[in-house]
Amino acid sequence: MNCLRKCTTLVFLFFLVVSFGCKKKEETPVTKAPAASGGDQTKVISGQNAAGEIATSPQDKVDAEAAAARVISQMEAGEFSAIYKEASPGFRKIGSEELFVAKFQQTRQKTGPLKKPRQISFVTRPGNIHVLVYRLESERFTTDRRLTFDRAKSGKMELFGLNQHDDPKKR
Numbered sequence: 241m242n243c244l245r246k247c248t249t250l251v252f253l254f255f256l257v258v259s260f261g262c263k264k265k266e267e268t269p270v271t272k273a274p275a276a277s278g279g280d281q282t283k284v285i286s287g288q289n290a291a292g293e294i295a296t297s298p299q300d301k302v303d304a305e306a307a308a309a310r311v312i313s314q315m316e317a318g319e320f321s322a323i324y325k326e327a328s329p330g331f332r333k334i335g336s337e338e339l340f341v342a343k344f345q346q347t348r349q350k351t352g353p354l355k356k357p358r359q360i361s362f363v364t365r366p367g368n369i370h371v372l373v374y375r376l377e378s379e380r381f382t383t384d385r386r387l388t389f390d391r392a393k394s395g396k397m398e399l400f401g402l403n404q405h406d407d408p409k410k411r
Contacts, residue, residue, distance in 0.1 A: 296364040300368060301362065304397055307397040311387055311402075315344070315354070315385075316354065318348060323340075327402075328392065331400055331401065350381075351383060352380060352381070354378050355377060357374045361373035367390075368391060369389070370389045371386060371388050373387075374387070377409075382409055383404055383407070384407075385404050386401070386404075387399065387401070387402055
């Protein structure tokens with residue numbers, strides 16, 4: 241009798257598991273919000289999209305890319321003083337205009353004129369800091385420039401950071 245009760249209980253548990261299944265505590269899959277214009281749009285949650293990336297407004301992306309294009313063209317033209325003067329006050333705290341101009345003139349002499357800018361990355365960080373990476377080339381070097389932008393209180397997208405990494409081309 242005891243064996244019959246145990247077997248009945250096991251069969252009952254088996255049917256419960258089969259009927260209702262076991263569910264792990266997992267994150268729900270990424271959900272898409274219905275698109276207003278027919279394309280897929282990722283649902284925005286607390287300033288982030290469902291993939292966990294910081295959401296960027298279309299206007300911020302356009303403004304950051306336009307500001308980056310302006311800085312890239314100024315660098316190609318050797319207008320380092322203008323870059324410094326138009327940058328954010330936080331950027332200008334890194335040192336004097338004379339040192340900035342001298343350093344980038346020295347870099348330009350080392351690499352030669354860089355051409356064919358190609359955007360390879362756009363990321364928005366917390367606080368709406370936009371980071372764009374461009375790859376440029378010269379006869380001797382391939383260069384990655386990381387430009388960081390922040391919107392000023394005036395509404396203008398300002399250069400907040402600038403890094404350049406030069407790799408010699410393999411021959």
